[in-house]
Amino acid sequence: MILLWPLGIAIFGAGVLFCLANPKAATRVALVLGVAEAAVLVEIAWQVYHRGVLTCGSYLRADGLTAFFLVNLALTTSLVLIYASGYMREAQEDRFFSPRWFYALVFLFLFTMLGVCLSSNLGLLWIMMEGTTLASALLVGFYNTEGAVEAGWKYLVVCTVGIAFALFGTIVLYLAAVRAGINPNSALDWAFLTDAVSRVTLDPHLVKLAFVFVIVGYGTKIGFVPMHSWLPDAHAEAPAPISALLSAVLLNCALYAVLRYDAIVSRVVGPAFPHHLLLGFGLLSIVVAGLLILVQRDLKRLLAYSSIEHLGIAAIGIGLGGPLGLYGALLHTFNHSMAKSLLFFGAGNVRHNCGTVRMDRLGGLARVLPQTTGILAIGGLAIVGLPPFSLFISEFAILSEAFSQSRYLVSALFLVTLSIVFGGFLHHFLGMICGEPKHVGGTARLLPSEWIVGGIAVACLLLLGIHIPHLFNSMLQQAVAVAR
Amino acid sequence: MGILETTAGKVLSSYSVFLFLTVLAQAAVRRFSTSVFLFGLQSAIIAIQVAVIGYHEKLVEAYIVAALIVVLKVLGIPYAFFRLIEKLHAPREVKTSTSAAESVFIAVGIICLSYAAVRSYASGVQAPEDGLAASVALILTGAFLMVSRKRALMQMIGLLVLENGIFLAALTTTFGMPLVIEIGIFFDVLMGLFLMGLFVFRIRDTFDHMDVSKLRKLRG
Numbered sequence: 001m002i003l004l005w006p007l008g009i010a011i012f013g014a015g016v017l018f019c020l021a022n023p024k025a026a027t028r029v030a031l032v033l034g035v036a037e038a039a040v041l042v043e044i045a046w047q048v049y050h051r052g053v054l055t056c057g058s059y060l061r062a063d064g065l066t067a068f069f070l071v072n073l074a075l076t077t078s079l080v081l082i083y084a085s086g087y088m089r090e091a092q093e094d095r096f097f098s099p100r101w102f103y104a105l106v107f108l109f110l111f112t113m114l115g116v117c118l119s120s121n122l123g124l125l126w127i128m129m130e131g132t133t134l135a136s137a138l139l140v141g142f143y144n145t146e147g148a149v150e151a152g153w154k155y156l157v158v159c160t161v162g163i164a165f166a167l168f169g170t171i172v173l174y175l176a177a178v179r180a181g182i183n184p185n186s187a188l189d190w191a192f193l194t195d196a197v198s199r200v201t202l203d204p205h206l207v208k209l210a211f212v213f214v215i216v217g218y219g220t221k222i223g224f225v226p227m228h229s230w231l232p233d234a235h236a237e238a239p240a241p242i243s244a245l246l247s248a249v250l251l252n253c254a255l256y257a258v259l260r261y262d263a264i265v266s267r268v269v270g271p272a273f274p275h276h277l278l279l280g281f282g283l284l285s286i287v288v289a290g291l292l293i294l295v296q297r298d299l300k301r302l303l304a305y306s307s308i309e310h311l312g313i314a315a316i317g318i319g320l321g322g323p324l325g326l327y328g329a330l331l332h333t334f335n336h337s338m339a340k341s342l343l344f345f346g347a348g349n350v351r352h353n354c355g356t357v358r359m360d361r362l363g364g365l366a367r368v369l370p371q372t373t374g375i376l377a378i379g380g381l382a383i384v385g386l387p388p389f390s391l392f393i394s395e396f397a398i399l400s401e402a403f404s405q406s407r408y409l410v411s412a413l414f415l416v417t418l419s420i421v422f423g424g425f426l427h428h429f430l431g432m433i434c435g436e437p438k439h440v441g442g443t444a445r446l447l448p449s450e451w452i453v454g455g456i457a458v459a460c461l462l463l464l465g466i467h468i469p470h471l472f473n474s475m476l477q478q479a480v481a482v483a484r
Numbered sequence: 485m486g487i488l489e490t491t492a493g494k495v496l497s498s499y500s501v502f503l504f505l506t507v508l509a510q511a512a513v514r515r516f517s518t519s520v521f522l523f524g525l526q527s528a529i530i531a532i533q534v535a536v537i538g539y540h541e542k543l544v545e546a547y548i549v550a551a552l553i554v555v556l557k558v559l560g561i562p563y564a565f566f567r568l569i570e571k572l573h574a575p576r577e578v579k580t581s582t583s584a585a586e587s588v589f590i591a592v593g594i595i596c597l598s599y600a601a602v603r604s605y606a607s608g609v610q611a612p613e614d615g616l617a618a619s620v621a622l623i624l625t626g627a628f629l630m631v632s633r634k635r636a637l638m639q640m641i642g643l644l645v646l647e648n649g650i651f652l653a654a655l656t657t658t659f660g661m662p663l664v665i666e667i668g669i670f671f672d673v674l675m676g677l678f679l680m681g682l683f684v685f686r687i688r689d690t691f692d693h694m695d696v697s698k699l700r701k702l703r704g
Contacts (some may be wrong), residue, residue, distance in 0.1 A: 123665030130672040137679055141686065149686045150699040156683060157639060160676055161630065164646055167669070168623070171654040171661065178658050185662055205605075 003056040010111035018104035030103040034081035041074035061120030064478030084241040086449040109135040133159040151237035158230040166217025173210035221254035224281040225288040235304035240348025248337035279319030285312030290417040293424040299357040310336040317398040328397030342457040343379035364437035390464035500618035511591035527557035579634040615656035622649025634697040
């Protein structure tokens with residue numbers, strides 16, 4: 001029953017917040033509901049940790065892998081809501097441009113992402129995944145400027161078409177399952193399927209076809225190159241808290257869906273086929289995104305391409321498999337969420353104070369906005385994978401897995417890309433932070449809410465980078481055991 | 485009952501021909517309203533087929549799905565489109581990047597391609613080859629409409645045609661998915677269209693036109 005709670009809170013929150021016309025009240029209620037939501041999600045993860053699997057009816061289910069993604073979701077969402085309480089304080093009342101629309105849509109978005117993680121039925125998972133696009137499209141177009149409307153339209157169209165391919169893949173897998181004699185009502189239940197494929201034989205051709213369509217479809221939402229075209233636009237034009245939600249939660253949810261299919265398909269046709277596909281998409285994504293990072297002019301677009309790169313790294317980890325590959329990939333999704341939220345919050349502050357995130361118009365931020373510069377610098381050092389931050393650990397795990405499997409081409413591409421990205425980030429960030437100020441800023445200090453989110457994110461990055469706590473590690477191990 | 489049985493059999497064996505006709509016509513049309521009408525017709529053909537399969541296989545769920553298609557795709561969505569055209573004062577011409585003749589040639593190519601694509605699978609899944617080919621043709625035509633038509637409204641039609649194709653694929657191979665899932669997918673499509681309609685208004689208000697091929701501010 002507890003699995004219904006987070007979905008209930010999210011949909012209830014969306015309804016209540018929509019009715020609150022007072023911006024201050026809306027912000028407070030959103031914070032309270034967000035904390036309650038996070039508490040329930042942590043409780044679910046705790047129960048899963050002790051009991052293994054939770055189910056509710058025939059459509060909801062949570063196991064170790066779900067729990068890991070839920071913890072990530074809970075933490076990132078809380079950070080986003082706390083940050084948004086400061087970020088939205090100057091939003092005017094407009095038809096769509098008001099805090100109540102903002103928060104109501106955020107909770108609706110949250111509802112669909114929770115649905116993706118909690119559903120035990122691949123059809124329901126698809127419905128929820130399409131729901132994430134629908135709930136967030138208006139948030140992407142929230143500012144209603146030319147760029148925002150274009151980004152919103154592009155996001156809606158590209159992701160709907162991409163997701164349509166995933167529906168086709170889902171149907172093909174359903175067909176394979178039904179033809180193998182599985183009862184149509186449980187043929188889309190992933191837990192049942194993962195278990196049943198050892199007893200019945202599914203047509204391997206159909207299963208491969210299904211996986212190709214699914215990885216293209218959900219890969220569009222992960223932002224794999226070449227289906228990534230919506231991602232930089234959406235991340236750059238959305239309000240900063242939404243960029244953080246898209247990058248740190250939505251992309252992970254899509255990766256979670258691919259992991260579920262991967263578990264089924266690996267059992268039917270062997271791990272080589274799905275893992276090679278994931279490796280291919282991952283490598284293509286990191287190389288292309290890594291090169292594009294060099295030529296970016298807009299800070300938020302830079303961060304968006306970095307998200308493509310990091311999800312590519314996670315895909316490489318899953319594709320390599322082995323004892324460290326999957327472990328590193330899952331750890332990497334968590335680390336990336338923390339570092340990327342931090343960076344988007346920094347970018348949001350820059351836009352707030354300087355009125356632009358075009359990097360050629362920014363300079364000397366260290367003098368104008370010393371505290372925000374601190375956030376950007378720490379986030380930047382973390383995202384390029386320098387120790388003592390935790391992205392170093394996860395990238396190192398994936399890299400050592402690649403070396404231990406003697407995949408020298410993968411390792412070489414990986415290392416070269418990381419160096420290129422390191423150079424690109426250093427160049428862009430130094431250009432922004434150092435030199436003479438080009439803007440006279442507004443408020444130069446961080447708000448208390450921003451201190452809190454910055455502190456939590458940096459603490460997570462440092463803690464996991466220096467020593468992974470036992471509890472977190474065993475949750476991660478449970479997730480790896482499920483996904484393998 | 486003999487006549488009903490025969491009719492049902494005939495419908496099942498010939499509906500794909502009508503669907504191919506709508507594909508060809510869809511490629512050739514110059515007026516937006518004709519395109520909407522063709523989409524409605526296409527959905528009607530699919531609805532009839534769902535009902536016939538329901539009759540054939542004695543599935544009550546199929547009748548519900550058929551009714552949903554009629555209400556939503558044959559009546560609801562085309563009606564909404566006509567209202568939208570009125571409200572937007574949109575130009576009635578379809579702006580394309582390929583000429584009508586070229587589009588028809590491409591549509592013919594798509595139909596040939598779909599037969600080639602399903603040949604190896606049709607025998608394996610024991611589904612009617614024509615039906616599978618029709619569904620693939622619809623998916624490809626939808627994608628083609630989305631890339632070649634410049635106005636936002638026609639891209640929505642392209643998406644709907646693509647969705648019809650996927651629905652048909654599910655129908656011909658497995659007699660459709662479980663009802664709950666089917667309804668959820670319908671709901672998503674409807675919400676997606678609603679949102680796209682909302683965005684079309686915003687595009688018109690912000691840019692003063694609806695030619696999405698001219699939305700090129702965001703690059704790289």
